[in-house]
Amino acid sequence: MSVTLFMTTMVLYLAGTVFFLAYLLRRSEALSKVSLAVTGIGFVSHTAALATRMMAEGHVPLTSFYEAMSFFSWALVLVFLGVEIRHRMHVLGSFILPLAFLSLLSAAALPKEVPTLEPVLRTVWVHVTLSMLGTVGFAVAFVAGIMYLIQDGLLKSKRFNVLYAKLPPLDFLDKLNQQAIVTGFPLLTLGIIAGAISAEFARGSYLNWNPEQTWALATWLFYFVVLMGRLTVGWRAKRAAYLTIIGFAGVVLTFIGVVLKGHGPVT
Amino acid sequence: MNIIVVGLSHKTAPIEIRERLAVPESRQGEALSRLCSYPGIREGILLSTCNRVEVYAVVEQLESGYARVQEFLADTHLSLSSEQLTPHLYWHADDHAIGHLFRVAASLDSMIVGESQILGQLKDAFEMALAHKRSGVILNKVVKKAISVAKRVRTETKIAETAVSVSYAAVELAKKIFSNLGEKTVLLVGAGEMGKLAAKHLIANGVQRVMITTRDSHSAIDLAKRFNGVPIPFDEFRSELAAADIVLCSTGASQYLIRTEDIQKAVRQRMNRPIFLIDISVPRNIEPSVKDVDNAFLFDIDDLEMRVEQNREERQHEALRAERMVKDEVGVIGQWLKSLEVIPTIVALRNRAEEIKRSELDKTLGRLGSLSPEERGVVEGLASAIVNKLLHGPLVTLKAEAHSAGGTMFVEAARRFFNLDGVTASAPLDDAERADRLDDPAPLVTPGRVSGCAGLEHQSPQKTTDEDP
Numbered sequence: 153m154s155v156t157l158f159m160t161t162m163v164l165y166l167a168g169t170v171f172f173l174a175y176l177l178r179r180s181e182a183l184s185k186v187s188l189a190v191t192g193i194g195f196v197s198h199t200a201a202l203a204t205r206m207m208a209e210g211h212v213p214l215t216s217f218y219e220a221m222s223f224f225s226w227a228l229v230l231v232f233l234g235v236e237i238r239h240r241m242h243v244l245g246s247f248i249l250p251l252a253f254l255s256l257l258s259a260a261a262l263p264k265e266v267p268t269l270e271p272v273l274r275t276v277w278v279h280v281t282l283s284m285l286g287t288v289g290f291a292v293a294f295v296a297g298i299m300y301l302i303q304d305g306l307l308k309s310k311r312f313n314v315l316y317a318k319l320p321p322l323d324f325l326d327k328l329n330q331q332a333i334v335t336g337f338p339l340l341t342l343g344i345i346a347g348a349i350s351a352e353f354a355r356g357s358y359l360n361w362n363p364e365q366t367w368a369l370a371t372w373l374f375y376f377v378v379l380m381g382r383l384t385v386g387w388r389a390k391r392a393a394y395l396t397i398i399g400f401a402g403v404v405l406t407f408i409g410v411v412l413k414g415h416g417p418v419t
Numbered sequence: 420m421n422i423i424v425v426g427l428s429h430k431t432a433p434i435e436i437r438e439r440l441a442v443p444e445s446r447q448g449e450a451l452s453r454l455c456s457y458p459g460i461r462e463g464i465l466l467s468t469c470n471r472v473e474v475y476a477v478v479e480q481l482e483s484g485y486a487r488v489q490e491f492l493a494d495t496h497l498s499l500s501s502e503q504l505t506p507h508l509y510w511h512a513d514d515h516a517i518g519h520l521f522r523v524a525a526s527l528d529s530m531i532v533g534e535s536q537i538l539g540q541l542k543d544a545f546e547m548a549l550a551h552k553r554s555g556v557i558l559n560k561v562v563k564k565a566i567s568v569a570k571r572v573r574t575e576t577k578i579a580e581t582a583v584s585v586s587y588a589a590v591e592l593a594k595k596i597f598s599n600l601g602e603k604t605v606l607l608v609g610a611g612e613m614g615k616l617a618a619k620h621l622i623a624n625g626v627q628r629v630m631i632t633t634r635d636s637h638s639a640i641d642l643a644k645r646f647n648g649v650p651i652p653f654d655e656f657r658s659e660l661a662a663a664d665i666v667l668c669s670t671g672a673s674q675y676l677i678r679t680e681d682i683q684k685a686v687r688q689r690m691n692r693p694i695f696l697i698d699i700s701v702p703r704n705i706e707p708s709v710k711d712v713d714n715a716f717l718f719d720i721d722d723l724e725m726r727v728e729q730n731r732e733e734r735q736h737e738a739l740r741a742e743r744m745v746k747d748e749v750g751v752i753g754q755w756l757k758s759l760e761v762i763p764t765i766v767a768l769r770n771r772a773e774e775i776k777r778s779e780l781d782k783t784l785g786r787l788g789s790l791s792p793e794e795r796g797v798v799e800g801l802a803s804a805i806v807n808k809l810l811h812g813p814l815v816t817l818k819a820e821a822h823s824a825g826g827t828m829f830v831e832a833a834r835r836f837f838n839l840d841g842v843t844a845s846a847p848l849d850d851a852e853r854a855d856r857l858d859d860p861a862p863l864v865t866p867g868r869v870s871g872c873a874g875l876e877h878q879s880p881q882k883t884t885d886e887d888p
Contacts, residue, residue, distance in 0.1 A: 319595075
């Protein structure tokens, strides 16, 4: 059941991606409704998939990488729909949906079996949920950063093309970037603390400086500096856009590193 | 009976002719009465704006109608002879006339395609005709349709969405940098016309704080009063740059007033908040290399004009879509007009009666069971007699009134009384039409016409009672 729903979701997100990209490149607004409808149905199906899996497993489905990626994708679409409802900013979908689809696709490539957890590790889902929600914040900041740089470039070079017409005002993107980091950073912080506590229970040490942990801490520190820079010395606009793009690239690399090493955060 | 338009516009006549022919509002009522006093002209509307003077009329005969309206136009301004006028005029009839009106209303025929003023002017002209009771069943319907077509074009195409003036292009650009102009500050440097106009547009779009500086401090104070802003001494304005989100520069100075260093400093002080600079001066007053400063966005007059040019092209593109809509809508109204002709109405009426008679007869004969052919004949004869007697009056009246001034009203009445168009036949028009009817400024009945027809245009009972106290 849950597998069928995941496949349906994936197909719908793919369709949403295609529609949203077509929407982005055409002058007409007509495609926005279709894109949104497809995405909305995809989201419902995704929610159902997660719920089914949760009932099947008997706990929050966030213990494997596969589940973490799927949850990430779900939360990303949730944030998009939230922003969409508030600001009617369809064009955000043209950037978020591809990311959500790719996350789900990479989730599908990962093994689906749930690792058998030792009882002490049952709390690990707290760590994963919080870290993933923090990462969603960084992903939104990344998307806002890319959109910012495109619009900035178009304005500077005075190319008033379709993209220019579709992209939102610069300061909206900058605010979105800021809000995403301001929300994402505390969540990641809590996620890391929760992870450290779990690790203390599991292994008897908060931190053992393995490469993933080191990377995670480096990421945390990086976003800390980005956030402080914005709040104190005006690292906003173009600079914030660049920094959040670099930061998210770091996050993705950490993930890839962890996956390639072949073990999830539970081991 | 034909609908015609005779007129001239910016496309066919120079301003010298247009301004002489234009009829001031105060004289339009009199002009309309004169127009409708010509024999063979049943209804008339006079649309007179700075870009066009047009007469829409319902005439009994095409050729004489054209001649009368042209005569009317020549009489409107005595210093213009018919020969002077003729080369500038255009004539359209029926579908072409209706299409022309739709295109005019939808601003497809305007000097600036997509501008919205013309729709208001058409509404005024229509109200004038209604007030003087010169617009009847046909023009009422056609003009209302034109107004709804114009609204449809406006909402379904992007024809009116983009800026087509340099000063407005500045607002459009500002909206791509700032999402909420209400919390932004404008610094207006210089008192150039274009700058003032752009400032006005920005204020109209929500900007609340305005700072003004001019070389002559008096004019800064004057302008500050006008824009409800703050005057800034000219030699200090550079230190205020950091406080401005939008800088509008429009002076007659021959050197750069704002240099790259000034903007670099301002952006630093603004902690990298974007600053939008518009240089409408020629020669330029803002050093061009400002464009390379991060988070500063500089546009000069050429950039704005390029934007306007692109928007014009886009409007033309949208205009093509609008033309297709107009074509469809002309088809719809053409259908309605055709239904107003007397002969098809008589035929439809007979068919309808026959149909009712047949079905009722079938029912009754079925219930009566076995009847002798004779008895059958009597029953059928009874039915036919009732139907024919009932129809006799309406048919005779329709034929008699076919060529009278109120003929179309009778036809319309017959079609509605006997439900000849079915319930759904006129549905596509109904919503817009009903809405339009509710805000009709004046009753549509001419005293000379049969007052019973008043209700035809106003189906709501309140309206009828209003007219009949």
